[in-house]
Amino acid sequence: MEWDAIRLSLSLAGWTLAILLPAGIVLARWLATARFAGRHWVEGLLALPLVLPPTVLGYYLLVAMGGTSSLGRWFQAATGTTLAFSFTGLVLASLLFNLPFAVQPIQRAIEAIDPDVREAALCCGMTSWQTLVRIELPLAWPGVLSAAVLTFAHTLGEFGVVLMVGGNIPGETRTVALAIYDRAQSFDAGAAGRMSLLLLVVSFATIAVSYGLGNRVPGTRRRR
Amino acid sequence: MRPRPMRRSVAALACLLLAWTGPGSGAARAQERPALIAAAADLKFALAEIAGAFSRNTGKAVRITYGSSGDLARQIAQGAPFEMLLSADERYVADLHRAGLTRGEGKLYATGRLAMFAPHGSPLPLDAELRGFQSAVAEGRVTRFAIANPQHAPYGKAAREVLERLGVWQRLQPALVLGENASQAMQFAASGSCQGGIVPLSLASAPDIAALGTFARIPAAWHSPLRQRMVLTARAGPAAEAFYDYVQHNAGAGQTLARFGYALPEGK
Numbered sequence: 095m096e097w098d099a100i101r102l103s104l105s106l107a108g109w110t111l112a113i114l115l116p117a118g119i120v121l122a123r124w125l126a127t128a129r130f131a132g133r134h135w136v137e138g139l140l141a142l143p144l145v146l147p148p149t150v151l152g153y154y155l156l157v158a159m160g161g162t163s164s165l166g167r168w169f170q171a172a173t174g175t176t177l178a179f180s181f182t183g184l185v186l187a188s189l190l191f192n193l194p195f196a197v198q199p200i201q202r203a204i205e206a207i208d209p210d211v212r213e214a215a216l217c218c219g220m221t222s223w224q225t226l227v228r229i230e231l232p233l234a235w236p237g238v239l240s241a242a243v244l245t246f247a248h249t250l251g252e253f254g255v256v257l258m259v260g261g262n263i264p265g266e267t268r269t270v271a272l273a274i275y276d277r278a279q280s281f282d283a284g285a286a287g288r289m290s291l292l293l294l295v296v297s298f299a300t301i302a303v304s305y306g307l308g309n310r311v312p313g314t315r316r317r318r
Numbered sequence: 319m320r321p322r323p324m325r326r327s328v329a330a331l332a333c334l335l336l337a338w339t340g341p342g343s344g345a346a347r348a349q350e351r352p353a354l355i356a357a358a359a360d361l362k363f364a365l366a367e368i369a370g371a372f373s374r375n376t377g378k379a380v381r382i383t384y385g386s387s388g389d390l391a392r393q394i395a396q397g398a399p400f401e402m403l404l405s406a407d408e409r410y411v412a413d414l415h416r417a418g419l420t421r422g423e424g425k426l427y428a429t430g431r432l433a434m435f436a437p438h439g440s441p442l443p444l445d446a447e448l449r450g451f452q453s454a455v456a457e458g459r460v461t462r463f464a465i466a467n468p469q470h471a472p473y474g475k476a477a478r479e480v481l482e483r484l485g486v487w488q489r490l491q492p493a494l495v496l497g498e499n500a501s502q503a504m505q506f507a508a509s510g511s512c513q514g515g516i517v518p519l520s521l522a523s524a525p526d527i528a529a530l531g532t533f534a535r536i537p538a539a540w541h542s543p544l545r546q547r548m549v550l551t552a553r554a555g556p557a558a559e560a561f562y563d564y565v566q567h568n569a570g571a572g573q574t575l576a577r578f579g580y581a582l583p584e585g586k
Contacts, residue, residue: 161397175397176397176399179399261393261398262385268383281505
């Protein structure tokens, strides 16, 4: 077991969740309630990481974070290290490739709330924010939790993007998924097997929990 | 409001996670930081041994990332924080030097050798001249054969030269399995799903792998020499400097390299 890699993966998943979940809630709420022309383009853009080959995403991220891009240069001037091959760069990449996993479950859950409930809240004088925090989120909570669980599990498992953007640096960007690849290449079947089993168990447990939540959604079904 | 406790526990869990994982890496960095080393994949076993002895002798730690020399050099050119590169092909070091990313031109530390590896149960005959291999390819008996990617792995490039010299490069095309780097080629060759492969002698002769099959040394004259050069990058710290010195001058390090089949530069 490479505890360094496990800790790094958990750290990456934690930071991704902490940043992406609030942003995902806002985005999902907007998509669930707003009606505007070209909405399917926005939804398509958010869902893109689901179908895009990780190497494509990795390539563009590498270009966007490299020393020749303005983002890369700005980061280097500010911190003295490059954005590519750094933990910060990995978090940034992770935010992008997790977008659909964070937004979609929340969006579905908010969409499932009876519009009458929202209108009643607005009629009672609640602001849009109050409605979100006090009415919609409590109702859509299983969706939020399942978004969190999926994002977490997906971050632990992502390989292609992490390898291209992070470069497999121990203690900085070598996540569990990369450590498994590395151990397998080093004929260390024992360590590769143990870490694989760990990811298998964690992934299975998280998916099962998220399905369990999906089946037990109190008060969010349309009654009409 | 039934789900509330759940929400609180998730938030608590997230906080715990960040507290545990967040500042830890920073704290570890504040102590004497282990040197970040990039090394060609053919060094996997030899360098692990050298690094272990280095740490025991000096109390300094190194962290090594293995990959194909081309890949690692590209990452350094793109700003990866490696402090030292042990390349399998000195041209990558020269390129980095020209780009102003290294301290000096580096030092030759070893010359690599190739081996033909056949896993147990493989029908590939291994003789010194590889005639058995030649006829096996000619008769179409080789259906899966592993080498490292010649595009960016020096050992793959050398393997290609050997196959061309034997006159089987074209014939072998449909059977070739390309490893990302020399160590993945070794993994493919030893996995049992390939009849064999041309791999670094340093990997084929490592005890863990030698147990999986048999190998034959390929004459050094059959390919352009694998002159392996190492260099400190512009961001090298004291631990990396010490390791650079150790690989170059420590007698034990030289003996380890020699035991794994490397030829040492003259004067060692």
